[in-house]
Amino acid sequence: MQHRRPRLSKKAKALTAAAVALSAAAGVTVAQADESSKKCTAFDTITLGKYYVNNNLWNQEKAVGSQCVWDNSQSGSTISWGTNYSWANSATGKDYDVKTYASTVLGWHWGWKVDKAKTGLPIRVGDRKKVTASWEFSVSANPGVMNVAHDLWLHTKNTADWQDQPTDEIMIWLNRQGGAGPLGTKYGSVSLGGAMWDIYQGDIGWKVYSFVRRTNTTKATLNLDDFTQALVRRKLLSNDKYVSGIESGTEVFKGTGRLDTKSYSVTVG
Numbered sequence: 633m634q635h636r637r638p639r640l641s642k643k644a645k646a647l648t649a650a651a652v653a654l655s656a657a658a659g660v661t662v663a664q665a666d667e668s669s670k671k672c673t674a675f676d677t678i679t680l681g682k683y684y685v686n687n688n689l690w691n692q693e694k695a696v697g698s699q700c701v702w703d704n705s706q707s708g709s710t711i712s713w714g715t716n717y718s719w720a721n722s723a724t725g726k727d728y729d730v731k732t733y734a735s736t737v738l739g740w741h742w743g744w745k746v747d748k749a750k751t752g753l754p755i756r757v758g759d760r761k762k763v764t765a766s767w768e769f770s771v772s773a774n775p776g777v778m779n780v781a782h783d784l785w786l787h788t789k790n791t792a793d794w795q796d797q798p799t800d801e802i803m804i805w806l807n808r809q810g811g812a813g814p815l816g817t818k819y820g821s822v823s824l825g826g827a828m829w830d831i832y833q834g835d836i837g838w839k840v841y842s843f844v845r846r847t848n849t850t851k852a853t854l855n856l857d858d859f860t861q862a863l864v865r866r867k868l869l870s871n872d873k874y875v876s877g878i879e880s881g882t883e884v885f886k887g888t889g890r891l892d893t894k895s896y897s898v899t900v901g
Contacts, residue, residue, distance in 0.1 A: 667714065670700035678703045680711045682750040683898075686741065687715070688733045688881075694725030695886070701734050710897040711736065715882065716890035719776070727777065727886060734891075735881025738898050740785055743794030752900030753878070754790040757864065758871025763856040764899045767806070767880060769891060770850055776887010777810035784856065785877040786869075792876050800869060803842040804829075804859055806849050812885055814842035822862050825854045833868070841868065 671678060674689040680703055687701045699717035706712075715734040721727065737745070739753035748754075755761045765782060786800040805814065816834025819841075823829075827849070832842040843859055856878065863869035878898055882891045 667702045667704070670702045672698060672700040676701065677745065678713070679746070680706045680713070680736070681709065682746055682752075683711060683736045683738050684745050685713050685736050686734065686879075686881075688735060689731070690733060691729060691731045694722050694729045695719040695731040696722050696725075699732055699734060699884070708897075709899065710895055712893055712895060714890060714892040716772075717882075717884050718888040719884055719886050721886060725886075730883045730885055732884045733783070733879070733881055734884075735783065735879040736893070736896060738878045739875075740787075740792055740877035741879060754787070754792070754874040754876045755900060756790070756871070757786070757860050757869065757873045757875065760857060760861070761901045762899075763875070763878070763901075764853065765856055765878070765880070765897075766853040767896050768851040768894045769807075769896075770894065771807060771809065771891055772889040774887075775809050775889025775891075777812050777885035778887065778889065779805050779809070779812045779883050780807040780891060781805045781880070781883060782854075782856070783877075783879040783881075784860070784875055785879075786873045787876050788873060790874045790876075792874070798838050798876070800873060801838060801840045802859060802863070803840065804854070804856070805842060805844045806852050808844070808848065809889075810885070810887060812883070814844055815840050816842070819868075820866070824858045824862060825852065831862070831866075839868070 671687050676687045678685040685701050685703055697719035701715045704712035719731050739751045782804040784802040785798045787796060788799055814832040816832045819831045819833045821830050828846045829843040834840040841863055864871055
């Protein structure tokens with residue numbers, strides 16, 4: 633059975649968490665770390681050049697457990713990092729609730745932590761800039777219900793800040809475990825980057841499009857422009873939108889496991 637994620641609460645949760653994190657900098661830990669110095673508090677961050685790793689426990693009230701993040705290395709625009717977790721449902725949590733999305737962030741995530749000049753974002757969809765995302769990772773055995781995915785945020789303007797709700801969100805699922813499934817209903821399918829993807833469409837106050845790879849992988853180099861243009865061709869997305877943020881990590885529904893990113897980079901233009 634697929635666990636679908638009703639993300640109606642994510643809007644309010646993410647806005648609140650972002651406002652608190654951004655307006656109260658003292659509550660955010662920014663440091664260099666490794667696995668021996670993990671960051672295990674909600675929304676702890678580790679800055680790695682133009683990226684930051686975010687221990688994004690946005691829905692942890694629906695779970696009982698813990699999660700940590702750490703970094704291993706940075707060389708130019710290539711980084712290595714990891715996260716481990718153990719989550720069970722709380723009294724209010726359900727199997728289909730996403731509890732966390734520990735991820736690396738480039739650009740906007742309910743505001744900016746890294747100077748825009750360093751990120752190469754935002755970019756207008758219709759400008760057709762190549763955005764190369766390379767990711768090699770491993771997933772522990774029996775990691776519970778989870779996925780490994782890119783997450784793109786889009787706005788109608790290139791000046792979005794923390795208070796600006798996105799108009800569109802695009803998820804690109806490379807790997808899923810334990811029956812995890814996307815929000816919404818299946819719209820169609822497409823061949824991109826040498827693989828077949830099923831496209832799902834949902835709405836949580838903004839449009840959410842999920843590209844779910846039919847076969848799991850742990851290594852992929854993709855041009856993210858291919859995915860935005862696949863939606864443009866289907867008249868689901870406008871060329872006038874701006875990609876403001878690119879995240880990559882694991883959505884955890886429940887279970888115990890870890891994600892180790894061996895190598896990750898995003899090159900814009």
